Amino acid sequence: MLPLSFGGIAKPFSGRISVKCEYTIPLRTTINNPSDSMASPKWAQKTVTLPPQRRGCHLVTSKIMKEIGQEMSGFKCGLAHFFLQHTSASLTINENYDSDVRDDTETFLSRVVPEGTSAPWKHTLEGPDDMPAHIKSSMFGCNLTIPITDGKLNMGTWQGLWLCEHRDSATPRRIVITLNGI
Amino acid sequence: MLPLSFGGIAKPFSGRISVKCEYTIPLRTTINNPSDSMASPKWAQKTVTLPPQRRGCHLVTSKIMKEIGQEMSGFKCGLAHFFLQHTSASLTINENYDSDVRDDTETFLSRVVPEGTSAPWKHTLEGPDDMPAHIKSSMFGCNLTIPITDGKLNMGTWQGLWLCEHRDSATPRRIVITLNGI
Amino acid sequence: MLPLSFGGIAKPFSGRISVKCEYTIPLRTTINNPSDSMASPKWAQKTVTLPPQRRGCHLVTSKIMKEIGQEMSGFKCGLAHFFLQHTSASLTINENYDSDVRDDTETFLSRVVPEGTSAPWKHTLEGPDDMPAHIKSSMFGCNLTIPITDGKLNMGTWQGLWLCEHRDSATPRRIVITLNGI
Incomplete structure (x- = not known):
């Protein structure tokens, strides 16, 4: 019927x-x-604030799921959208097991974007790590969408959600999470 | 009830x-x-064409909101999707205040992607800036999704929408904007 | 009415x-x-597995559309979301005509991310191309959203969907595709 x-x-x-x-x-x-x-279409939206992290890449899947897992369990099929409200950090999906991968990624970012007195930046008032942080934020991005299937994020076996902190000084970071589906 | x-x-x-x-x-x-x-689920979709911009990063939040603000005001909760229909420009979210940040980002892009006679590109018929533009487009991306809350884009205080023009020659750029929510 | x-x-x-x-x-x-x-809101979700591809950038628009074109034709307006379930490959949108653009992009990626004995990576057990692959995956990303208009992906004339394989060894790659719209 x-x-x-x-x-x-x-x-x-x-x-x-x-x-x-x-x-x-x-x-x-x-x-x-x-x-x-x-099975009716549903929307849910929350702002989650993660505590300050040191500069580098951090696996935050379990922290995020602790905050939204219960709501997500009600969605059989849908999309989860993650939006970081900052311009000197980023969200990305990458390997969830070996912390060396996260360290190596930070090593890459620090090498590819010049920093310090020899760097060509005009925007320097907020410190030598500020302009590089803005660039890294656009390289990795501040928004991600992940499929929801049977109440869970449908990522691959080795995938996890990373928060990449590009500043030396630690500050809390806000993520607006929007769930949409059935 | x-x-x-x-x-x-x-x-x-x-x-x-x-x-x-x-x-x-x-x-x-x-x-x-x-x-x-x-509160009923709604969809709206428009194509907005931005006038030609010089090579570099441009803050376009107000131009975009002028075109979609009225429609967006009808959404209490949802997602706004922005899709740039080009392969030699990009859309990103970054700092909305100091124009030096946009200039420095263009400086970075031009340094990280080789250009000119010493560059290793095979695809050169359309000029020395063409192949670098394609690469920069994939680095920063052509699609963004931003949460809508209470009729507005729910970005952070310092975030803005940037159109990054990677070609030297100016052409109009089309963005397909899709709003979905309640 | x-x-x-x-x-x-x-x-x-x-x-x-x-x-x-x-x-x-x-x-x-x-x-x-x-x-x-x-015109009722609809959701559809599938996992498509692409056969192994050699290292480099590959245009996969027609392969993907062969798998989802029929379902997509039922959507007048909506969004198509593509999620690659891997951390050593990426999805991006770029030029759909000249294969030199794809070759040049692979050239760029291999140059910008160091590889081999002189590279600074700690994560090396799985081969010299493994850690560079993880970094390239976050640079280009594993998720894309494309507007659907009148039953088709509403991309620009020169845009196509690329699967970028960053490993030397070929493995199948899974993409979770979620369609949502009216």
């Missing part, structure tokens, strides 16, 4: 594709049938 | 989180209760 | 803007009026 094939296989695809969800709002049925209510 | 806690606090979180919105479509109630109609 | 102006011009804009779609869910009308059913 419902125009809903949630979680099912909609049509015969090749072996390389798996349909995770396909959905059209089951109008007029949600309220009378509480078991379908989870 | 409504399954709607828009703008409210859904459950007791720690002090570090603020719930901005949580929403499930109030089926069967919207039409009878016009005051709720703003 | 419907609060629906799909595909229409909502208000008089300047010549630089074209309204592609504007939409509010036509509650209570969809089921009785089958011709409107396509």
